[in-house]
Amino acid sequence: MKIIHDNGYNEVERLERRQAIYRNILSGVESLIIAMQKMELRYSTKEIEACADRVTEIIKRNDEKIKLHPELKDAIANIWADPIIQKEIAPRGNEFNFNESCPYFLNALDRITAHTYVPTTQDILMLRITTTGIIEVKFEIKGVNFRVFDVGGQRSERKKWIHCFDDVHAIIFVVALSEYDQVLFEDTRTNRMIESLRLFRSVCNSRWFYNTAMILFLNKKDIFEEKIKTTSIQCLFKNYMGKLVFVKSKS
Known part of the structure; x- marks a missing residue:
């Protein structure tokens, strides 16, 4: 409704959602890693296994601000590209709380991790943010206030x-x-x-x-x-x- 009736999101509001998108990506990768452990599956290579360990270590830090620096981005990309993940885990994402929007973000890592990245309207629509409290949106349609x-x-x-x-x-x-x-x-x-x-x-x-x-x-x-x-x-x-x-x- 905000997009259609309230002029959408300005650049400041879009930039404010970058951290939430980064968290969605890390949360999605964490779900994949946990699923691999639960199903007792091995990654295709030792290098990808090391990537999973590196990402897990970063997630455990629970940093207030997340930066998807090149090393972290490459580690995430390697995990997502693993044939075992793609064949055994991703198709069963519903069993592991792998959010439906995660593939969208993981397939756009190059764009999202760019220094000049500004979330698009589609990015914001795909973003999962837990609503806490009550959020109000006001708009007008043909002279009627909503x-x-x-x-x-x-x-x-x-x-x-x-x-x-x-x-x-x-x-x-x-x-x-x-x-x-x-x-x-x-x-x-x-x-x-x-x-x-x-x-x-x-x-x-x-x-x-x-x-x-x-x-x-x-x-x-x-x-x-x-x-x-x-x-x-x-x-x-x-x-x-x-x-x-x-x-x-x-x-």
């Missing part, structure tokens, strides 16, 4: 907002279609789509929103369309008997 509040969907965040909006006109509830085979970051035993269904039911039936309109948005259609070619939605919805194509599966 106020939209973005709230945290994580379990720990819900108690902060659910009672604050009993006078809103509508709730926009966003669910990723592609999360039918993924688990929560905060609870690896709980499927994300099942959790979304539970939360949606809870919000719809809440006494705070008795007179509030509900708008359900199903996003990440592009990822879903590709995923169902290899991962059936029957892994979650056992009774689904339709074809594994987007037009049928989306409903």
Whole structure:
């Protein structure tokens, strides 16, 4: 909404998101390394194994500011290019909380690690940032003023907002279609789509929103369309008997 109705992001706002993008990249690589350990797989070469050790050491430092210097960038690139990672780990990323946007960033390392790098609109859209607290966006459409509040969907965040909006006109509830085979970051035993269904039911039936309109948005259609070619939605919805194509599966 900010991009479409509020003039998008200026250069300062774009630059502010560089650190978050770097963290997304490191987090993604960490997930790959942990997955290799859990599956007891070996890297293709000793050199790539050394790269994994180097990246793990940097992650453990938990530096407040991350710099993807050439040595670190090359180590990450080598890990991502490893045939074992590409064949055994990346296709099963949903099992290891390997975020869907990570391949996008890992495939653009040269651009992202350039000294002159300024995040693009697409970079910002692909970025995963955990929403904490409440973020407000204001904009105007044809003389009508809108106020939209973005709230945290994580379990720990819900108690902060659910009672604050009993006078809103509508709730926009966003669910990723592609999360039918993924688990929560905060609870690896709980499927994300099942959790979304539970939360949606809870919000719809809440006494705070008795007179509030509900708008359900199903996003990440592009990822879903590709995923169902290899991962059936029957892994979650056992009774689904339709074809594994987007037009049928989306409903």
